Amino acid sequence: MKTIKSLIKIAVKPTTIVFTVVSLLGAPVFSACKYGGHLKVAIPGHFTSMDPHLGRSGWDAYLWRQFTDHLVDADRSLNPRPISSLAEKWEVSSNPDALTLTLRKGIEFHDGTPFNAEAVKANIERILDPANSATPRSSLAIIQSVDVLSENKVRLNLSGPWGAGLSQLADRGGAMNSPTAISKLGEDYGAKAVGTGPFVIKEAVQGSHVHFVRNENYWGKDKDGNRLPYLDEVTIRQVKKSSVRTAALRSGEIDLAYASLGDIEAFEADAKFNTSRMEAGKINLMLMFNTKMLDDPNLRNAITHAIDPAFINKAIYFGQNTVADSGMWLPGAWAHDPSVPRPSYNPAKAKDFLKKAGKPDGFEFTMVTFGARKPESEVMQAQLAQVGIKMNIEVMSGKAAGAAFFKEGKFAMYATSFSRYPEPDWAGSNVYKSSGYYNAANLPNPELDALIEKGAALSDIDERKKIYRKVDEIVLGQSIVVPMVYQTFVTVASKKVGNINTVSMHDGKMNFREVCMTE
Amino acid sequence: MIPVMFIITFLVFSLLWAVPGDPVYAYVGIDVVLDEEQLALLREKYNLNEPFLVQYFLWLQNVFQGDLGRSVESGLKVSEELMARAPVTFQLGLFALFFAIIVSVPAGILSAVYRGKAPDHAATFFSIGAVAIPDFWLGIVSILVFSVALGWLPTQGYVDPLEDPIQGLRHLVLPSFALGCTSCALIMRQTRSAMLEVLAQDYIRTARSKGLYELRIIFVHALQNSLLPVVTILGLQAGRIFASAIVVETLFGLPGMGTFVVDGVLGRDFQVVQGSVLLMAFMVLFCNLVTDILYAWLDPRIKYEG
Numbered sequence: 001m002k003t004i005k006s007l008i009k010i011a012v013k014p015t016t017i018v019f020t021v022v023s024l025l026g027a028p029v030f031s032a033c034k035y036g037g038h039l040k041v042a043i044p045g046h047f048t049s050m051d052p053h054l055g056r057s058g059w060d061a062y063l064w065r066q067f068t069d070h071l072v073d074a075d076r077s078l079n080p081r082p083i084s085s086l087a088e089k090w091e092v093s094s095n096p097d098a099l100t101l102t103l104r105k106g107i108e109f110h111d112g113t114p115f116n117a118e119a120v121k122a123n124i125e126r127i128l129d130p131a132n133s134a135t136p137r138s139s140l141a142i143i144q145s146v147d148v149l150s151e152n153k154v155r156l157n158l159s160g161p162w163g164a165g166l167s168q169l170a171d172r173g174g175a176m177n178s179p180t181a182i183s184k185l186g187e188d189y190g191a192k193a194v195g196t197g198p199f200v201i202k203e204a205v206q207g208s209h210v211h212f213v214r215n216e217n218y219w220g221k222d223k224d225g226n227r228l229p230y231l232d233e234v235t236i237r238q239v240k241k242s243s244v245r246t247a248a249l250r251s252g253e254i255d256l257a258y259a260s261l262g263d264i265e266a267f268e269a270d271a272k273f274n275t276s277r278m279e280a281g282k283i284n285l286m287l288m289f290n291t292k293m294l295d296d297p298n299l300r301n302a303i304t305h306a307i308d309p310a311f312i313n314k315a316i317y318f319g320q321n322t323v324a325d326s327g328m329w330l331p332g333a334w335a336h337d338p339s340v341p342r343p344s345y346n347p348a349k350a351k352d353f354l355k356k357a358g359k360p361d362g363f364e365f366t367m368v369t370f371g372a373r374k375p376e377s378e379v380m381q382a383q384l385a386q387v388g389i390k391m392n393i394e395v396m397s398g399k400a401a402g403a404a405f406f407k408e409g410k411f412a413m414y415a416t417s418f419s420r421y422p423e424p425d426w427a428g429s430n431v432y433k434s435s436g437y438y439n440a441a442n443l444p445n446p447e448l449d450a451l452i453e454k455g456a457a458l459s460d461i462d463e464r465k466k467i468y469r470k471v472d473e474i475v476l477g478q479s480i481v482v483p484m485v486y487q488t489f490v491t492v493a494s495k496k497v498g499n500i501n502t503v504s505m506h507d508g509k510m511n512f513r514e515v516c517m518t519e
Numbered sequence: 520m521i522p523v524m525f526i527i528t529f530l531v532f533s534l535l536w537a538v539p540g541d542p543v544y545a546y547v548g549i550d551v552v553l554d555e556e557q558l559a560l561l562r563e564k565y566n567l568n569e570p571f572l573v574q575y576f577l578w579l580q581n582v583f584q585g586d587l588g589r590s591v592e593s594g595l596k597v598s599e600e601l602m603a604r605a606p607v608t609f610q611l612g613l614f615a616l617f618f619a620i621i622v623s624v625p626a627g628i629l630s631a632v633y634r635g636k637a638p639d640h641a642a643t644f645f646s647i648g649a650v651a652i653p654d655f656w657l658g659i660v661s662i663l664v665f666s667v668a669l670g671w672l673p674t675q676g677y678v679d680p681l682e683d684p685i686q687g688l689r690h691l692v693l694p695s696f697a698l699g700c701t702s703c704a705l706i707m708r709q710t711r712s713a714m715l716e717v718l719a720q721d722y723i724r725t726a727r728s729k730g731l732y733e734l735r736i737i738f739v740h741a742l743q744n745s746l747l748p749v750v751t752i753l754g755l756q757a758g759r760i761f762a763s764a765i766v767v768e769t770l771f772g773l774p775g776m777g778t779f780v781v782d783g784v785l786g787r788d789f790q791v792v793q794g795s796v797l798l799m800a801f802m803v804l805f806c807n808l809v810t811d812i813l814y815a816w817l818d819p820r821i822k823y824e825g
Binding site: 056240437 | 540545546553554556557560603604663667673771772779786787
């Protein structure tokens with residue numbers, strides 16, 4: 001009787017009534033997670049390797065995030081997330097500068113190798129050795145040496161203060177691999193990588209799919225203390241055609257994928273699917289200038305003011321993306337600051353800039369892009385023609401376009417996409433700094449360089465924000481690198497998949513650590 | 520065959536090195552960074568500082584030892600990757616040709632036998648349609664019909680038929696159909712014209728006057744003699760199938776050589792492109808050799824001087 005009474009009490013609670021009414025109306029209801037199940041995922045990109053340190057594609061992160069853990073993990077705003085980090089404590093010291101990490105105890109790699117200070121040292125030294133061609137080397141170049149202080153304590157000795165350090169360890173450089181497997185497999189490690197993460201690689205077929213199974217000894221728990229992962233198996237397939245991904249979702253062959261822009265509306269309206277949005281998952285359209293070839297900021301400003309990103313969003317992206325309101329630090333990241341003045345569509349202003357540059361009748365230049373950005377480039381070409389600027393378009397493959405623009409100095413402008421890098425020093429050091437790999441002109445810019453170095457060194461977020469605001473003022477004010485459109489990521493999953501709001505990580509890449517099946 | 524192979528290796532190597540720009544940038548992916556010190560070490564490791572001919576002979580020397588190098592992007596051995604992927608493309612090609620033959624040869628015969636009548640018009644209509652429809656479009660439409668609407672077949676992926684024959688075949692049906700359709704049209708037209716020519720021969724008229732059954736005349740006396748040009752077309756289709764496999768494998772997510780080459784070209788992975796083109800060239804030449812042998816078997820008058 002008491003039970004019945006308490007049930008009635010629960011049933012007449014206002015929240016219960018609202019929940020029941022909403023359920024009856026067909027709004028999404030998230031059932032409790034169950035252990036077990038096989039999640040099938042499709043991604044459009046081409047993955048190259050499962051080695052987080054030596055892989056050559058941003059798409060690789062969709063794989064290695066499933067079987068590795070980071071020294072310091074981060075949430076979507078890039079605040080450290082201790083619950084999923086391999087280090088349970090970190091301490092920044094100066095004179096001499098160092099970052100000391102206290103590691104979790106009792107963790108093992110999937111091959112039984114203990115995760116300890118020696119393993120961290122081996123991983124960092126592997127990255128820093130130039131002979132290994134590790135891609136995170138530039139992000140960790142500040143580390144001079146690594147000292148093992150005890151079984152679970154390691155000190156990274158730095159050449160200067162490193163405020164960006166924790167965030168950099170949440171990316172490729174902080175993903176830990178088994179030193180035993182690395183030395184055993186040598187150059188074949190990329191096909192059979194071994195981490196400490198929630199899933200273990202069972203089968204990997206290059207260019208097709210990777211099949212993961214649950215790591216039965218996984219150490220991680222969610223915020224409610226539930227043992228992770230929930231899923232027994234995950235298969236990630238490479239499905240390049242968006243029409244095929246959509247068809248596979250609808251036929252039930254795939255449980256989860258990012259929706260292509262043209263399908264978002266239909267999926268959001270379809271009661272058979274749950275969706276979860278991440279605004280600004282990446283930069284979809286960004287203009288990068290070679291400031292040596294187009295050396296007058298007035299000419300660059302004339303270009304960026306003559307282009308209407310809202311029209312491009314509507315005409316090409318089905319209105320699903322968002323017009324960029326700031327620079328390379330996207331909404332959701334702490335450095336994002338939409339109050340910084342930036343070029344916006346204003347043809348009259350564009351003509352004023354042309355007059356200031358002494359070219360009131362316009363000028364001609366050639367830009368480069370890759371196939372996927374050709375439609376946008378043609379729209380921009382037409383918009384620029386309205387103010388008298390003649391833009392020639394050269395289309396190449398992604399890699400060839402990148403090399404031609406960044407390294408061979410062949411083009412004045414590059415229309416491209418860029419991954420989401422919430423740590424501002426990544427873009428600061430690699431894109432804006434005069435020595436940066438993605439700085440096409442590599443012209444000395446002492447003011448910008450000094451700001452970037454200062455920003456990377458400071459630890460206080462408020463102080464860093466002020467520095468990066470100044471960086472944005474220069475970069476956007478002089479139209480050196482100008483994002484035009486941010487891309488929305490919409491995770492679409494069948495109703496049986498739970499916790500889909502945990503899928504997109506701080507860099508927009510997928511992670512299935514907390515994803516579950518509800519049926 | 521061997522001189523042709525040498526010419527192909529030289530052409531493939533030359534064309535890739537004719538691509539402007541420093542090849543070391545192929546090692547830098549999208550969204551990843553390597554510094555100058557790392558790039559200099561890579562140039563040294565892969566002999567990129569050596570003159571063109573030295574590089575070519577070093578590569579050729581490794582090829583003769585079965586070493587096609589390591590993929591620029593994945594770091595995996597190209598030869599091992601090709602060994603894993605070639606069977607997928609081979610199965611796809613074989614199924615596509617099988618589909619093309621079982622549909623087009625009977626259709627071609629029917630069309631020739633009923634020349635100018637309804638079956639001929641129908642076969643001509645479908646063959647022109649099959650040539651005109653691009654395989655990627657046919658692939659997407661077949662996915663929408665057979666996978667999404669009817670739910671009979673999977674949309675994409677690959678299952679090894681040796682491990683699971685039923686699932687393996689189910690995964691190959693749609694890609695083989697999409698790939699085989701164009702070949703189907705060409706073989707059907709060729710069969711039709713060859714049959715028409717043979718059916719007009721005196722010995723066929725003699726056979727009919729002797730009162731032989733029409734089916735026996737067509738399948739025993741006419742068909743074998745009309746197969747020679749069909750075999751030529753089949754041999755030529757091997758090359759076309761490799762080319763079209765690039766599109767079909769990408770569409771259906773098959774881990775074959777087609778997707779390997781596409782990824783290699785887009786990623787400027789010259790080791791992958793060189794290795795794959797070399798193997799594909801070898802397979803096409805091998806198909807041509809088989810065609811020549813089949814000629815001699817089908818027509819005893821053909822003799823090859825040894």
